[in-house]
Amino acid sequence: xxxxxxxxxxxxxxxxxxxxxxxxxxxxxxxxxxxxxxxxxxxxxxxxxxxxxxxxxxxxxxxxxxxxxxxxxxxxxxxxxxxxxxxxxxxxxxxxxxxxxxxxxxxxxxxxxxxxxxxxxxxxxxxxxxxxxxxxxxxxxxxxxxxxxxxxxxxxx
Amino acid sequence: xxxxxxxxxxxxxxxxxxxxxxxxxxxxxxxxxxxxxxxxxxxxxxxxxxxxxxxxxxxxxxxxxxxxxxxxxxxxxxxxxxxxxxxxxxxxxxxxxxxxxxxxxxxxxxxxxxxxxxxxxxxxxxxxxxxxxxxxxxxxxxxxxxxxxxxxxxxxx
DNA sequence: CCAAATGGTTTGCCTATCTAAGTAACATGA
DNA sequence: TCATGTTACTTAGATAGGCAAACCATTTGG
Numbered sequence: 001x002x003x004x005x006x007x008x009x010x011x012x013x014x015x016x017x018x019x020x021x022x023x024x025x026x027x028x029x030x031x032x033x034x035x036x037x038x039x040x041x042x043x044x045x046x047x048x049x050x051x052x053x054x055x056x057x058x059x060x061x062x063x064x065x066x067x068x069x070x071x072x073x074x075x076x077x078x079x080x081x082x083x084x085x086x087x088x089x090x091x092x093x094x095x096x097x098x099x100x101x102x103x104x105x106x107x108x109x110x111x112x113x114x115x116x117x118x119x120x121x122x123x124x125x126x127x128x129x130x131x132x133x134x135x136x137x138x139x140x141x142x143x144x145x146x147x148x149x150x151x152x153x154x155x156x157x
Numbered sequence: 158x159x160x161x162x163x164x165x166x167x168x169x170x171x172x173x174x175x176x177x178x179x180x181x182x183x184x185x186x187x188x189x190x191x192x193x194x195x196x197x198x199x200x201x202x203x204x205x206x207x208x209x210x211x212x213x214x215x216x217x218x219x220x221x222x223x224x225x226x227x228x229x230x231x232x233x234x235x236x237x238x239x240x241x242x243x244x245x246x247x248x249x250x251x252x253x254x255x256x257x258x259x260x261x262x263x264x265x266x267x268x269x270x271x272x273x274x275x276x277x278x279x280x281x282x283x284x285x286x287x288x289x290x291x292x293x294x295x296x297x298x299x300x301x302x303x304x305x306x307x308x309x310x311x312x313x314x
Numbered sequence: 315c316c317a318a319a320t321g322g323t324t325t326g327c328c329t330a331t332c333t334a335a336g337t338a339a340c341a342t343g344a
Numbered sequence: 345t346c347a348t349g350t351t352a353c354t355t356a357g358a359t360a361g362g363c364a365a366a367c368c369a370t371t372t373g374g
Binding site for chain 4: 032034035059060062063066067070085086087088
Binding site for chain 2: 004
């Protein structure tokens, strides 16, 4: 077994872990991973346009339309016509949406965060450097990634 | 921005890169990521039971049934009744399936492999150690991960 | 003022996935 | 040996995510 294999296995484990977390989240929160991701993006500023969400998530506008439909039906966001440019729609976080974001379970990330915080300073730095290096090797440099693990936001205590 | 954020961003970039790769693959190879993953599992031994595939992929049997339907229709695998235990079905790789596996594009992994191989020995070891450590921190220890990045197999030259 | 360009939604269609309910074959204990 | 239970899979019926193409509405640049 080559070292490349070893590294790919580790990568695959990392992805499986977040995949499984996504499923858990969907069950626990009543929101699917994709819905939650969109909700989070909206939550950053409190509102966002469909185009921007689509671009952030790397999917088409049409997909965001249906996704937004679900979130609207769930009462987590609302659609509002932009004043400036009336072609634009602002997907706006509601009170319930904010509450959902705040209360969403994020067990996996908490576990990770807890463990990460227990590391020595230099270890943290080294892990970050390595992860960034791997990301670069995967040629993922051109991507706008927010500090989000698949779907869950970071909780600070 | 905390260090945890930094590490999560890097992780997210890694996952985005493989996600996008999966989409590319689907287009280029005419196979979806899930189909390709199943095909690869079958390809390891040349055949596999639906239950085993389901377990490896972490999905239900029913999902494998429909997935296998697609692969059968595409002529990449065939279903064969087991002699030993006639409840069992062996999903068997066809010639065309083997060819599809061999010729599947895996640009991303090639890029990664090439870059990885150019690293010094100690750097490779260090990256593997770090990735494994992160995987462990994500509590992904119990997972059967093959040396596969989402869907693509490693090509050796 | 009108022809693009832009921003979204609608329509129609895939794929992936699940649960629940079947069917067929094996296994076992009286 | 046969009724009962278990195992392996498939079928049926949902839901979700996703896309492309057609379609509106609005803005913008001549």
